[in-house]
Amino acid sequence: MKSICLALFLVGWILSQANGQETNLPVKFAIMGLTHDHAGGFIPNTLRRKDIQLVGIVETNTDLVARYGERYHLPANFFYPSLKALIAHTNIDAVATFTSTYDHLAVAKNCAALGVRVMMMEKPLAVDLKQGQAMADIANQKGMQMIVNYETTWYSANQAAYTLVHDQVIGDLRRIVVHDGHWGPRELGCSSNFLAWLTDPVLNGGGALMDFGCYGADLMTWLMDGARPTSVMAVTQHIKPEVYPKVEDEATIIVTYPKAQGIIQASWNWPYNRKDMEIYGQTGYVLVPKNDTLRILKNRGTETEQTVPGLKGAQADPLSYLAAVVRGEIKPGGLSSLSVNLAVMEILDAARKSAQTGRRVDLPKRPPYAVN
Numbered sequence: 001m002k003s004i005c006l007a008l009f010l011v012g013w014i015l016s017q018a019n020g021q022e023t024n025l026p027v028k029f030a031i032m033g034l035t036h037d038h039a040g041g042f043i044p045n046t047l048r049r050k051d052i053q054l055v056g057i058v059e060t061n062t063d064l065v066a067r068y069g070e071r072y073h074l075p076a077n078f079f080y081p082s083l084k085a086l087i088a089h090t091n092i093d094a095v096a097t098f099t100s101t102y103d104h105l106a107v108a109k110n111c112a113a114l115g116v117r118v119m120m121m122e123k124p125l126a127v128d129l130k131q132g133q134a135m136a137d138i139a140n141q142k143g144m145q146m147i148v149n150y151e152t153t154w155y156s157a158n159q160a161a162y163t164l165v166h167d168q169v170i171g172d173l174r175r176i177v178v179h180d181g182h183w184g185p186r187e188l189g190c191s192s193n194f195l196a197w198l199t200d201p202v203l204n205g206g207g208a209l210m211d212f213g214c215y216g217a218d219l220m221t222w223l224m225d226g227a228r229p230t231s232v233m234a235v236t237q238h239i240k241p242e243v244y245p246k247v248e249d250e251a252t253i254i255v256t257y258p259k260a261q262g263i264i265q266a267s268w269n270w271p272y273n274r275k276d277m278e279i280y281g282q283t284g285y286v287l288v289p290k291n292d293t294l295r296i297l298k299n300r301g302t303e304t305e306q307t308v309p310g311l312k313g314a315q316a317d318p319l320s321y322l323a324a325v326v327r328g329e330i331k332p333g334g335l336s337s338l339s340v341n342l343a344v345m346e347i348l349d350a351a352r353k354s355a356q357t358g359r360r361v362d363l364p365k366r367p368p369y370a371v372n
Contacts, residue, residue, distance in 0.1 A: 026053040033099030094118035100197035112142040120147040124214035125341040127205030132345040155291035156308040170281030177278040178216030181267040207247025216264030217344040232350035
C-alpha cells in the first residue's frame, strides 16, 4: 500500500511539473525597464509577497540601476542588460513592463521571442492603435497573455459601481463623466527619466490626453460592455507651454454612443490629485468620489453614501491578478484586457485627430482592429 501511495504521489508531482507552475510555489517574474516612476511603487510590494517573486530587473541605464539598487537594497547581480541575459540565469513566468509607452511593442516582441507567457504593462497599451494591433497580433500568434495595468482597476468602488450599473439600479446608462490627473508631472516631482518620455509626443503619444485620457476611455468601454462609440470629439490646450512645450497639458474628450455620452477630463492642471467618476442613468446616479466610496441615488430618491470593502483574491491588486493569470486560474478580462484596450486606443487616436483638426471624428461601424 505504501509503495502504491508513493507511486501516486510521484505521478502527481511529475504531472504538476509538466503542467507548469505549482500553485504552492511563487510565480517568478522580471521587470523590464525602470524609466516609468510607477516602478517605485510596484517593487516594494513585490518584495513583501510570498505568492509572487521578483527575480531580476532589465535596465541598461546605470543611474537608474544604482538608484533602485540603493533604494531597495538590491545587489548588482539582480540587474541585467537584456531579458535574454536574465533568462539565461533564471526561469521566469511573466514580465512586468515599466518602459516608455512607445517601447511596449519592442518588449512584447522580445518576450514572445524568448517564450515569456504573460506580459503586464503600465497603462496605456500603446502610443496608438497601430502599435496596439501589432501587440495583439503577437499575443495571438504566440499564445501570450497581455495585461494592461491601471490603478483604477483595483478601486473597490469602481467594481461596485459596475455591478450597480449592470443590475439596472439606475436604469439605462445616459452619461459617464471621468476626471483624472493632477497639477502636472513636473510640478509633482516626477523623475527626469520619467519626464523625458512622458512629455515627448512620440514616446508617450501625447501629453495629458494620453497620460490620463486612457483612464476614462478604459472605464467607459468597460462600463459599456465593450461597445465602441459612434464618434469622438476632443479639445486640447497648452496652458503651460513654458513647462510642457511639446505636448498638451489639458484635454477634454467627448465620446458619443447611440444612447449615451461620455466626457473625459484629463488634465495636468487640476489643483489636486484626482481619479473619480460620475455615472448617470435614466432614474438615478452612482458617483465614485474616492477609490472606496460610493454615493448613490436611486429612483430619483435621496442620495446615500457607502464605503466599499477592498477587493479580494485575484482582483485585489495587480500582483494577485498577474499570479492568477500565470497559474491559469483566470484569463485577462475587463479593464485589463486586450479587447477593451484596443478600443481605448481607437478612442485616443480619434481624440488626437479631432484635437488637431477641430472636427468631430466619426468612427467606422466595424472596428479597425482585431483580437481573438
